[in-house]
Amino acid sequence: MNRKTDNLNGIFRETPEPPYYAVIFTSERTDVDDGYAETAQRMLELAAQQPGFLGIDSARDDALGITVSYWKDLASIDEWRRHSEHLEAQQRGREEWYRRYTLRIARVERSKKFDADNAT
């Protein structure tokens, strides 16, 4: 994950008390890099501007990428999924960048945080 997006990251940015929603995106990439990093960065910035956006966590290793974004409600998620620039990115993703992915929409019911600096 680009360091510039650290301030968007769910682990650094507090999500509210549940309930809220999570979009879990797990993906395997192709070998095509053309435009991928720029578009991923742009989508992060654009998502963060959407109504109902609460935060995002993203990690990628050789085999798998996982991005979890957090949203106030299903309506916010639907609106973001239909955003015109996001729709274009989704199409390029299917045509060029992703070999396989799974998108799951889930309602967060409980959450618990641990911080070693504040542990008793």
Add this chain to the structure above:
Amino acid sequence: MNRKTDNLNGIFRETPEPPYYAVIFTSERTDVDDGYAETAQRMLELAAQQPGFLGIDSARDDALGITVSYWKDLASIDEWRRHSEHLEAQQRGREEWYRRYTLRIARVERSKKFDADNAT
């Protein structure tokens, strides 16, 4: 993620139609590696043997690790969280391996898969 665990991975292993549950674990590690990799691998293998386990996805880069495990219901998750060997690992995690983490329990309501090999 260790290649030996590929066959446990949610993206390779089919999860059923929703609803089911996801445990989203996002973490920042400390610099302590002692026993971490072995315990993480052992927990993966042990989780996969629990009743109600449906699959797991895990990715870690320098800044952040994300592990999402999938479960049939809340009862399965509670049982796994109280498993004695898992409780020991959780305690070592808080004392040694993790600087910060967030654990979220979410009900998966919708899912969609894409596979470039089967795209039309």
